Amino acid sequence: MTASLSTSEELDALVSRIRACRVCIEAPRGKPLPHEPRPVVSPSSTARILLAGQAPGARVHNSGRPFTDPSGDRLRAWLGVSPEVFYDQSRIAIVAMGFCFPGNDANGGDLPPRPECRALWHDRLFSAMPQIQCLLMIGRPAQLYHLQRLGRGHQIGPNLTETVSRWREIAAGPAPRAFPLPHPSWRNTGWLKRHPWFESEYLPVLRAEVARWLG
DSSP states (O other): OOHHHHHHHHHHHHHHHHHTOOHHHHSOSSSOOSSOOOOOOBOOSSOSEEEEOSOOOHHHHHHSSTTOSHHHHHHHHHHTOOHHHHTOTTTEEEOOSSSSOOOBOTTSSBOOOOHHHIIIIIHHHHHTOTTOOEEEEESHHHHHHHHHHTTOGGGOOSSHHHHHHTHHHHHTSSSSEEEEEOOOOGGGHHHHHHOTHIIIIIHHHHHHHHHHHHO
8 A cells, every 4th residue: 555545545534533523512612512513624635735714604514615605705816716726625625723613703703713623633634634735824723723833833923914914934934835814704805905915915926826836
């Protein structure tokens, strides 16, 4: 058996366990998940690009497929990829910090990612994907986890804006190439207007990097 086949089988077994997970209801850390779990995760043993987001929203919970919402439309525009490429699991892996929709807060926004996912699954999941070369960290939870995991915690800023503004320094680090991003939610439209450099300077570099690894 080759090493690549062993890695693929290991990943498949891990994903099967994740999709059957009910820990956030049966042994939660804090309040239990307010609905039935539906883990949404799309890892890959061949993809060179990893999208590391926050957690599924209500629409993704219903579809069972990541980024099937307006945030996904904006994210695909940022990356310059079609839905066909975006959902080609052999080319792009998608693994959020929380696998299930966490529910809504008192203001109608999404709650933070459930802590159970990171504690139980993330270290094992990412060790089973050593081929990743381009890491897109969407939102602060993903940035905190992945930069610390890679031994690059010193690159984390005091808030999301400061971390994203360091994109050149972070992208220039050792492999995998890492890119911090704000969440593509339409709630962040004001942030984009206040930071025009994101679209004028950052996105062209990001699109070129994504195209390089897709190619």
